[in-house]
Amino acid sequence: MAKSHELHRSDFVKSVVAVLGTIIGGFIAIPGIGYLISPSLKFEASEAWIPLGPLENYPDGTPTLFNFTRTKINGWEKTVNSYGVYVVNHGGNQVTVFSNMCTHLSCRVNWQEDGQIYHCPCHDGKFSPTGEVTGGPPPKPLNVYETKIEDGVLSIHFVEG
Amino acid sequence: MNEDYKQTYHEKYAREKQHGVKFFPDIIFKDMLVSFGIFVLLVGLAIFVGVANEPPADPSDSAYIPRPEWYFLFLFEMLKYFPGQIEWIGTAIIPGAAVVALFLLPFFDKNRSRHWSKRKFAIGFMSLAVLSMVVLTIMAVATTPPQEEVALASTLSEQITLGQDVYSVQCVECHGAEGEGGEIIGVEGLEGVVLDPINHSDIMYTYTDDTLYNIVEYGQPALGMPPLGLAYGGELSRGDITALVNFMRYTWDDRAELPAEAVAASAIPELKPGEVPSYEVHIATLSKRYCVSCHRPNKENNNYLMQSYEEIMTSGDNAPNLIAGDLGSNLIRMLHREEIEAGGPMPPTKELKPEYIEIWERWVMGGMPNTAAEAAAVSTTTTESAPTAPAASQTP
Amino acid sequence: MEKLYTWLDERLGLKTIYDVVLDRKVPKVNWFYTLGSASLFLFVIQAVTGIFLTVYYVPSPDHAYDSIQFIMNGVAFGWLIRGIHHWGATLMVLVVFFHMLRTFYFASYKYPRELTWLTGVLLLFLTLGMGFTGYLLPWNQRAYWATTVGTEIPGTVPIIGPWITSFLRGGPDLSAVTLARFFSLHIWWLPAGIVLLISVHMYLIIRLGISSLPKKDD
Incomplete structure (x- = not known):
């Protein structure tokens, strides 16, 4: 017991x-x-209209690179991120703005005047002047921004998150 | 130490063990209960007491009273009793001797007895030492002057709100309420100087936070901007300047987005129809943002100070500047940009927004209540669902 | 399961460990004898919460304060982990000190436990060292000024004093160098020493057994 x-x-x-x-x-x-x-x-959603300057600054037909920055807080530090867009002025207030970020692994694409393509230096991705994939590994066409033109000034709708 | 002594010890200890318990689970059980109690206490302290927020380290702030962690306080206090040349007795000899004594205790304590009744000297000595540590700690706590309260901002939104306050007091008199610049009026030594706007993207895109910080701290004496940092004769601590820079960055830089909380915190509350504003909620915010920069001590302001309810009501060479129910009061006329005996238009550089002037007027007409409760008592409407005509509110 | 245990036991000697460490007879003792294990428990808590804090903490004057603000406000439960570490430090100093007093009053430092006492005293001072170095890390006013004065104290010793101060600070002033070396001391040197000494301390306790309560005739 x-x-x-x-x-x-x-x-x-x-x-x-x-x-x-x-x-x-x-x-x-x-x-x-x-x-x-x-x-x-x-993740902090971020949304803003970014002015890209007067539309007339952009030559007709040729993709032109425009850079802008956004400030974000990451932890204890302010990070200034740089973004690039290709502005294509079609004339008559018609404009297309592409992100220069490759849809594959976010390298930055370059416009190649002689080949008439956006070329990604990382894995040889190629995009047509309309942003479609024409070669290489990218899964999607280039991202296109919503645009507006007020008093002749072009703005894009920047959305993140 | 002879072999007999050792032998007796081991025999005794073996007997104790015989009558003893198992380490696991008996001893572990007790240990676990105590540890668990400590853990509960710890989590309780962390949740209900927390860690006090402190301002960031500021080597330029010589007014700060240094305090060590509480368990070093007794040492700190002891140093009071060793002034001048013998200081090192307190700082080195006594602590050093204590450390060595504690270390070598088993080697110089030749008393073989273990029971307390045969170790009265050792126990008395240790108890005295512990008691004096406790007494010194209590004395140190009792003689510590209270630390000066400082405004603290931890989150970004709080920083921006604090920065807004700092800006309103320190910068508005020259740079304007929105950083718009313009001609300086009523500032000693800088009368008539025309300032470029500082809220412009030219400044915001090209000046880094560090640049802004340095300009605020050191000033730009050649251009007439005085230093504002504590170290250079100004009033701002490092934390204040950091908050100020964050305010400027997030309010004027269009690449940064002002957090919604900060917008809400610095917004001037809107008046409902029939609502009488109070000093506490409305007027204090307005006067802080648009007036206090000049209307505080040691500025050119005809001795009219606006940092508290009493000051606004009674101070000034032309007092009273505000009379309840009288829209002809000095302050109201000056807000309407009239040139009167008491002075010129106020604020001198830029007219207050009409909705802000209306808040002042409704406050004067409502009898200038101090607290929100007093204002609610004289308001003609308390709920949004029953609005009265605005005209009725003028004569409550 | 049985097989796995046999396999592991054959290689690790689990049974032996259990017999030697856990399944041993010890004298009956009172509640004051739990202070030692409580000290160990607090050390483990401090180690775990401390490791968590290093995930976000940056030992540089530029970011130390901000990174702690981030821990307190930006990360889930950061306030809780820092709160436990903060109060754990205070409790650990208290508990280790009381453990020392218990050992003293119950005469447990006497033969054959002199070395256990010696390592214990070292552990007490290392714990105080952890308190002193950890106090600076938040890089706030309290930390900065307390450490300024604290490192000034050895400076009063004749001849070598000023050198000790500048050795502690890594230069004549309290600076980024001081913060870096206090951080290093706080997360590497002192804990390494503590772990080492705890191992010796525990080995001695298991080898010599828990001291028994002193009797009238002891």
């Missing part, structure tokens, strides 16, 4: 140790996981 009582006590003590240990572990582990992954779950 005494023996089995002794055994019960020992089992009880062991399970209390296990339960309390698990509680402590859980109280550290669960916030810990949240702590580690929370920056990856947070």
Whole structure:
């Protein structure tokens, strides 16, 4: 009788140790996981109309590169990200603005006047003047921005996130 | 130490073990209970007390009273009693001796007895040492002067809001409420100087945060801008300047987006029809943003200060500048850009927006209540669903 | 399961470890004897939360303060982890100190446990060292000025004093160099020393057994 009582006590003590240990572990582990992954779950949507200057600055038909920057807070630092767009003025207030980011792995594409293509230097991706993929690995055509023209000034709708 | 002594010890210890318990689970069980208690206490402290927010390190702020962590306070306090040439007795000899004594304790304590009744000297000595540590700690805490309160901003939105306040007090008198610049009026030594706008993208795109910071801290004396940093005779700590730079960046730089919280925090509350504004909610915000920059001590302002309700009501060479129910009060006339005996149009450079002037007028007509509760008591409407005609609100 | 255990035991000697470390007889003791394990527990808590803090903390005067603001406001549970680390430091100093007092009052430092005492005293001072170096890391006013004064104290010692101060600071002033070396001390040197000494301390405890409560005739 005494023996089995002794055994019960020992089992009880062991399970209390296990339960309390698990509680402590859980109280550290669960916030810990949240702590580690929370920056990856947070994205700040960003949206703005970016002025690209008077439309007349852009020559008809030729894609022209325009660079602009956006400031973002990443953790404890302000990051100034640089973006490039190719503006194609079709004349008569018709304009197409392509992102210069390759749809494959986000390298920056260059307009090649002699080949009449946007060429990506990383994996030899090629896009036609209308942004369609004509060669290489890119899965999608170049991204096109929504545009508006107010008082002759061209703006694009920049959306991120 | 003879072999007999060792032998007796081991025999005794073996007997104790015989009557003892198993390390696992008995001892571990007790340990676990205590550790768990400590853990609960720890989590409780972390959740309910937390960590006090402190301003960033500022080597230029010599007014800060240094305090060590509390468990070093007794050492810190002890140094008071070793002035001048004998200082090093307190800083080196006593702590050094204590450390060495503690280390070598088992080697110089030749007393073989273990029971407390046979170790009265050792126990008394240690207790005295601990007691004096406790007393010194208490004395240190009791004699510590309270630290000066500082405005703290931790999140970006709080920074921007604090920066707005700093800007309103320190910069508005020359650079204008929106950084628009223009001719300086009513600032000693800079009268009539015309300033370029600082809210322009030319500035915002080409000046980095560091540049802005330095300009604020060192000033540009050759151009007439005084230094504002504490280290150079100004009033701003590093944290203030950082907040100010963030305010400028996020308000005027079109590449950065002002967080919605910051917009909400610095917005001047809109009045509902029939609502009487209060000093607390409306007027304090307006006067802070548009007036206090000049209307504070040591500025050219006919001694009219506007930093508190009492000051606004009573101070000034031409007091009273505000009379309840009187739209002909000095301040209201000057807001309407009249040139009167008490002075010229206010704010001197740029007219206040009509909706802001209306807030001032409705406040004067409402009897100039101080708190939001007093204002609500005289308002003719309390809910949005029952608006009264605005005209009725003029004569509550 | 059984097979896996046998396989592992054959190679690791799990049974031996269990017998030697856990399944051993010790004298009956009182609740004050839990302070040692509580110190170890707090060290583990400090180590775990400290490792978490290094994920975002940057030991540079430019970013230290901002990175801690980010931990407090920008990351989920960052405030909790820092809160536990902050209060854990205070509790650890208290518990380790009380553990020392317990050992003293119950005369546990006497034969044959002199070396256990020696390592314990070293551990107490290393714990205080952790407190002192960790205090600077948030790079706030309190940290900066307390450490300025704290490193000034050894400077009062005749002849070598000023040199000690500049050694601690890594130069004549409290600077980025000071922050970097305090950080290094706080996360590498001191913890390494603590882990090493805890191992020796524990080995001695297991080898010599927990000291028994002193009896009238002891």
